[in-house]
Amino acid sequence: MNKLLGAVATIALLAVADQAHAARDYVWAAGSSTVFPFSTRVAENYSKKTGKKSPKIESLGTGGGIKMFCGGTGEKFPDIANASRPMKKSEFQACQKAGVKDIVEIKIGFDGIVVATDKQGPDFNFKLEQLYLGLADQTLRGGQLVKQPYKNWNEVGPNLPKARILAYGPPPTSGTRDAWIELGIEGGAAKLPTLAKMKAADEKKFKATVSPMRTDGGWVDAGENDNAIVGTIEKTPNALGVFGYSFLEENASRIKGASINGVKPTAQAIASGQYPLSRSLYIYVKKSQVGVTPGLKEFVTEFVSDAATGRGGYLQGRGLIPLPPAQHQAMKGKAGAMPAMPAPKE
Incomplete structure (x- = not known):
């Protein structure tokens, strides 16, 4: 029993x-x-x-x-x-x-990571290394690593508009942020001979040196809501927004994507890998x-x-x-x- x-x-x-x-x-x-x-x-x-x-x-x-x-x-x-x-x-x-x-x-x-501006803003055609030079916390100037000194994009490169450096992007918890750091910031830094040598010698040191984003207000962690970033760059003259390609597609009447290395963010360019900031x-x-x-x-x-x-x-x-x-x-x-x-x- x-x-x-x-x-x-x-x-x-x-x-x-x-x-x-x-x-x-x-x-x-x-x-x-x-x-x-x-x-x-x-x-x-x-x-x-x-x-x-x-x-x-x-x-x-x-x-x-x-x-x-x-x-x-x-x-x-x-x-x-x-x-x-x-x-x-x-x-x-x-x-x-x-x-x-x-x-x-x-x-x-x-998907592609897009660097976008308001439809009425200036046209940007970044070289990949310019994303690193303008937005990283430590950057190269005169061949030396220094705390970020650049205030306007034309100081980073004469091909860029005379517009203040202000970018709204994803926070550290975001996969978009991880891909942005890997493809845009580290990818851009590796284009520069001084940092390419550092990467070859000590990749951990390279990442620790180039990956942190600037903290003086030129880069703003804007949260996980990419639609909110779209709204912010519409209201903020010359500001950039960093987010996934799908948000550019959804808001094509309001914003436009910058070229990277002369390549516009399009579905074809992303699928082929021609666009430098492409991801799975x-x-x-x-x-x-x-x-x-x-x-x-x-x-x-x-x-x-x-x-x-x-x-x-x-x-x-x-x-x-x-x-x-x-x-x-x-x-x-x-x-x-x-x-x-x-x-x-x-």
């Missing part, structure tokens, strides 16, 4: 645990502000097609989203992390430590939640569908630049098979 009562009690506890584990009846995705509008649109279409509860999509920045995603398994943590850069080795290790073991990495398309976008899926969170597999399937991320899909209309057909097919295969990603190298 005691054994029977014990078995019944165990079954009851397991049932309660299962109910707690599956208490959330909707998909939850959190992370990149750049991926946010794409994920929101997919959520709308998924809900219409399936009749299931609309997913919860949060814009926290890539770093914030991955941190929450890696907090653990179960209904208290997101099923998906939206990311505008690859997951870092340190983040992957944090996931593993918290019991988030099988992570599926799916690339959804491309991702979603990371918690495989342990498939079959637990209702609709998770269907949501991921919708995300990689031809209708969404394929050429001519509804996300292309929102500014997402599609993957080449072979890569897109490979991502559809991943969404079906859900293979766990290997540990990142760095």
